[in-house]
Amino acid sequence: MELYFLGTNAGVPSLQRNVTSVALRLLEERGTIWLFDCGEGTQHQILRSPLKLSKLEYIFVTHMHGDHIFGLPGLLSSRGAQGAATKVTVFGPVGIQSFLQTALTLSQSRVNYPLDIVEHDGGVLLEDGTFKVEAARLEHRVDSYGYRITEKDRPGSLDLDQLQALGLKPGPLYGRLKRGESVELREGEMLHPSQVLLAPKKGRIVTILGDTRPCENVVPLAQDADVLLHEATFMHELADTAAEYFHSTSTQAAEAALQANARQLLLTHFSSRYKDVEHLQPLLEEAKAVFPDTKLAEDFALFPVTRRE
Structure with a gap:
């Protein structure tokens, strides 16, 4: 289980970072990848990555802002052109079905593999023998959701x-x-x-949040998560600006990770005012002052999700 970042910028792409998308690689667990959000240019990022669209199983959309969805029609149609035949299911807020059907129909795009589009307003979205995925509403200018991915416990190794x-x-x-x-x-x-049989292998928990300012559903979604992926659009000196635009600061992300007893915090969705990794260091430092095990997400960065001892 690994997180692979395809875009970490907020709002619009920059020369250093593309807009939001992250893949959860489950090659060992399921032989598939899951995609969370798909900003414009995501398929170009995938071409420069080790990811294969043929392995795509689920897409989870956090909200309907363009920097999170404008890449979807192109990616879905390109997947078919590449010969992929396995089913893809897209989960997202109300509106995702109309958006995709309109874009694919008017552009006469062919999706020659099974495609399901499931609109939701939170709750348990799927559960099988290996994983459970839950969603809950956050606090943003439009309906925005966070996703909690829980891996089921696995039998222990043989003694x-x-x-x-x-x-x-x-x-x-x-x-x-x-x-x-x-x-x-x-x-x-x-x-x-x-x-x-030795002790069971504890399942891992990954929480991926959409755009949000601090709200009551953040901590339950992230409770005891092995990895919490949280937006950090601004430094905390711009907390008023963050609140006005329904975003979070790096300090607020760290406070959420601390309250939720998460193991690791990954920061993403950075304002374009922070032009490169050097300019992002102050965000990292102020988050680590609250929650030491914090890292910055970067485009094309890979973060393994390790098991608890």
Whole structure:
């Protein structure tokens, strides 16, 4: 599980940063990628990245502002032109269906693979054997949502030393035990998975927030998250400006991470007034003063999501 950034700027692109988009790479867990927002130029960013559109499974849109959605029609049509055939589902606020259907229809774009568009107003969006995705409304000029992605706990590894002590060699029985099946050692003697499986691997939690100023749903969405991705449009000296435009400062993002007991905070969605990484350092420093494990997102940066010990 890894986060790969395709755009970290707010509002409009700059020479240093594209507008918002981030991919959650789940190649080991599902063999797919999930995309969160798709600003203009996202497909160009993907061409310069190791990501493959053929692996795209879900797209989650936080809100309907152009710097988060203008790249969607082009990306979806290009995916079909590249020969991808697997289904893609787009989740987003009310309006996303009309926007995409209008853009694709009037441009006569062909999407020759299954495409579902699901509008929502929060709640549990999907849940299967590996992941659960929930959404809740934030506080922005339009309906904006944050997404909480929870990986289900996975069975622990086999205790190889114990298995060898029991005289079991690697083979089909190992697979059955790993799948939770009991096996017969000798006539009438059963070995149960609980006897030879180590502690379960705790599932990871990633929280990705759309544009927002501080509000009550931020902390529940980010509670105990392994990674919290939070906008930091301005330094805290511009807190009044941030509030006026329904955005957050780097200090406010750090305060949210602290209150939510997150493990790591990634800052993104930077105002164009901060032109390069050097100009972003003050935002990082003031966030780290509140929440030390904070990092700046950069275009084409990869952040692994590690498991808790």
